[in-house]
Amino acid sequence: MFTLVAPHTSYHQSFLESHREWDGAHQDGAAVFLAEDVTSPEGFAAWVGKLLDAETAPEKDGIVPCTFRWITEGPRYVGAIAFRHHLTPALLNSGGHIGYGIRPSDRGRGAASWALRELCSQVAEQGELDRVLLTCDDHNAASAKTIERCGGLLEDVRTDEDGDLFRRYWIELRAADIKAAAVGTAPTN
Secondary structure (H helix, E strand, O other), rough: OOOOEOOOHHHHHHHHHHHHHHHOOOOOOOOOOOOOOOOHHHHHHHHHHHHHHOOOOOEEHHHHHHHEEEEOOEEEEEEEEEEOOOOOHHHHHHHHHEEEEEEEHOOOOOOHHHHHHHHHHHHHHHOOOOOOEEEEEOOOOOHHHHHHHHEEEEEEEOOOOOOEEEEEEEEEEOOOHHHHHHHHHOOOO
């Protein structure tokens, strides 16, 4: 059974196993870019502190307040999901509110869909937003399927600064829509 938890140093070894699986690739939703070192216990603890502080940090240099949650299964780190509390013009264009990534050995088990539904439910309960924006590379069929499975409606496909296509989806945060997406039925109006 998956759970969403705040980042914690107790996941250090499991995170390192996941980090090795990524083999240097970008880990969506994890904000590893905030870390100077995730391998040592001290470096990992400092990074966890930055992730926790990000929730209430003021916007700076295009970085907005962000809630990071780790997708876990018991003591095992499975992935990460991040909720950016508001959108800058750049995030509105190409970053979105939510990013997530699942460790390679756990893909295809439903962790991303579960975490996205769970996070959308939590954001809906807070009542701050009516909808959230998610983006994914146009060629990332698995991520597009996850977003669509969770009620994401494609707004458009755009080109990034490198000339690559990416998709922009909106998920309505009405409770009925989230529940309908969870069971695969059409949302009500």
